[in-house]
Amino acid sequence: MRPAFDLSVYFITDPALCAPRGVAETTRLAVVGGASLVQLRDPAATTRKLVEEARALVALLRPRGVKLIVNDRVDVALAAGADGVHVGQSDMAAADARGLIGPDRILGLSITALADLERSDLAPVDYLGVGPIFATGTKADAAPPMGLAGLAAVRARTGMPIVAIGGIGTANAADVIRAGADGVAVVSAIAGAVDPQAAAATLAVSVARAKSRAGPAT
Amino acid sequence: MRPAFDLSVYFITDPALCAPRGVAETTRLAVVGGASLVQLRDPAATTRKLVEEARALVALLRPRGVKLIVNDRVDVALAAGADGVHVGQSDMAAADARGLIGPDRILGLSITALADLERSDLAPVDYLGVGPIFATGTKADAAPPMGLAGLAAVRARTGMPIVAIGGIGTANAADVIRAGADGVAVVSAIAGAVDPQAAAATLAVSVARAKSRAGPAT
Numbered sequence: 001m002r003p004a005f006d007l008s009v010y011f012i013t014d015p016a017l018c019a020p021r022g023v024a025e026t027t028r029l030a031v032v033g034g035a036s037l038v039q040l041r042d043p044a045a046t047t048r049k050l051v052e053e054a055r056a057l058v059a060l061l062r063p064r065g066v067k068l069i070v071n072d073r074v075d076v077a078l079a080a081g082a083d084g085v086h087v088g089q090s091d092m093a094a095a096d097a098r099g100l101i102g103p104d105r106i107l108g109l110s111i112t113a114l115a116d117l118e119r120s121d122l123a124p125v126d127y128l129g130v131g132p133i134f135a136t137g138t139k140a141d142a143a144p145p146m147g148l149a150g151l152a153a154v155r156a157r158t159g160m161p162i163v164a165i166g167g168i169g170t171a172n173a174a175d176v177i178r179a180g181a182d183g184v185a186v187v188s189a190i191a192g193a194v195d196p197q198a199a200a201a202t203l204a205v206s207v208a209r210a211k212s213r214a215g216p217a218t
Numbered sequence: 219m220r221p222a223f224d225l226s227v228y229f230i231t232d233p234a235l236c237a238p239r240g241v242a243e244t245t246r247l248a249v250v251g252g253a254s255l256v257q258l259r260d261p262a263a264t265t266r267k268l269v270e271e272a273r274a275l276v277a278l279l280r281p282r283g284v285k286l287i288v289n290d291r292v293d294v295a296l297a298a299g300a301d302g303v304h305v306g307q308s309d310m311a312a313a314d315a316r317g318l319i320g321p322d323r324i325l326g327l328s329i330t331a332l333a334d335l336e337r338s339d340l341a342p343v344d345y346l347g348v349g350p351i352f353a354t355g356t357k358a359d360a361a362p363p364m365g366l367a368g369l370a371a372v373r374a375r376t377g378m379p380i381v382a383i384g385g386i387g388t389a390n391a392a393d394v395i396r397a398g399a400d401g402v403a404v405v406s407a408i409a410g411a412v413d414p415q416a417a418a419a420t421l422a423v424s425v426a427r428a429k430s431r432a433g434p435a436t
Binding site for chain 1: 264265266267269290291292293294296297305307308309310311314317318
C-alpha cells in the first residue's frame with residue numbers, strides 16, 4: 001500500500017543551487033515554508049554521497065511527515081529507506097523500478113511530451129512529472145518547453161496525479177495549476193531564492209488558492 | 219548461499235575500449251578465450267542503458283557458466299539478475315550493498331591501499347579488488363600504484379580472495395599471481411588487444427601456470 005503524498009509544492013534539490021546553505025538546510029527551510037514533497041537529485045554524486053544525503057533527508061523529513069523521493073537511483077532509495085523513486089525516460093523502466101521497490105513505495109515518471117505518455121507503461125506509476133513547461137536553466141539536457149497548452153493536453157489524456165516542472169515560480173504557479181497540474185516542482189524558485197522558506201510559503205499559497213478556485217465546488 | 223566464482227581472468231568492460239566490437243562481442247571473445255569472470259563497468263551510462271547492457275551480458279554469460287558482476291550499481295544488478303556487485307570506496311558501503319543484494323549474490327570491494335583494508339568492514343565481502351598495482355591509463359581517478367610489494371602486503375594481512383587490478387597484462391600477470399593474487403582484472407589487456415580472444419587465452423595460461431607453480435604441492 002502506497003503512502004499518501006502531496007504534490008502541491010514539490011521541492012527538488014540541486015547541489016549547486018543549494019550550496020550556499022547546504023542541501024539539508026535548504027530542504028529544511030523549504031519544508032518549514034510549505035514544501036509538501038522533496039526529491040533528492042544529484043546525478044553527479046557518488047553512490048556513497050547519495051546514500052548519505054538520502055539518509056540525512058529521511059531523518060529530517062520523516063518527523064515532519066514529508067515524503068522523500070530519490071531521483072533515478074532505486075539502490076539509493078532502498079538503502080536509505082526513502083519513500084519513493086522518480087524515473088525519467090533514460091532511467092530504469094517504470095516496471096523494473098516497481099519490481100525492485102515493491103508495492104509500498106511511491107513511483108514517479110517523467111513525461112516530456114505527449115508521445116512519452118502514449119508509449120509509457122503507466123500501470124506501475126503513481127504520479128507523472130510533466131515538463132518542462134517553461135524554459136529552464138537548471139537542467140542542461142531538458143527537452144523543449146511544452147507550455148501550458150502542452151500540459152493541458154497531457155492533463156486531457158490522463159487522470160493520473162501530475163506535478164508540472166520547468167521554469168515554474170511564484171509568478172506562474174497558479175497558471176500551471178489552472179492548466180491541470182496537481183502541483184508544481186521547483187528547484188531554483190526555492191533553492192535560488194534569497195529566502196527559501198518565504199519562497200516555499202508563497203508557492204504553497206499560490207497553489208492552494210489556484211486549486212481551490214479550480215475545484216468543482218467553486 | 220553464494221555461487222562459486224573464479225577470479226583468475228576477470229574481464230572488466232569499458233565502453234571506449236570495447237567500442238570497435240561492442241561490449242557484448244568483446245566480452246564474448248574474452249570468455250571464449252578464457253576470461254573466468256566479467257564485470258560490467260560504465261559509470262557514464264544512463265541507468266536505462268546499464269540495465270540493457272547487463273541483461274545482454276547475463277544472456278550471453280549464463281549459458282557459458284560465467285558470472286556477471288555489476289560495478290557500483292546494486293539497482294542495475296538486481297534489475298538484470300546479475301550474479302553480483304563490485305563496490306569501491308566511493309560507492310555504497312559493503313554492508314548496505316549486502317543488505318540489498320541478499321546472501322545469494324557475490325560482493326566485491328576495491329582496496330587501493332592497506333589503509334582501505336584496515337578500515338573496511340569485510341564481513342559482507344566475498345573478494346577484494348586490489349590495486350592499482352601498476353600505472354594505468356584506463357581509470358582517470360585511479361589511486362597511486364601500490365606495486366607488487368603493496369599487493370604482497372595486502373596478501374599478508376588477509377586470507378580473502380584477491381583479484382589484482384591496474385596495468386596488468388600478459389607481460390606481468392604471472393608476477394602478480396606470485397605476489398599473492400588469485401587472479402588478474404584487466405580492461406585494456408583484453409578489450410584493447412588486436413585479438414581479444416587470444417589475449418584472454420594468453421592471460422589464462424599465464425595465470426594458471428603461475429598458480430600451479432605457486433601452489434603448495436609444487
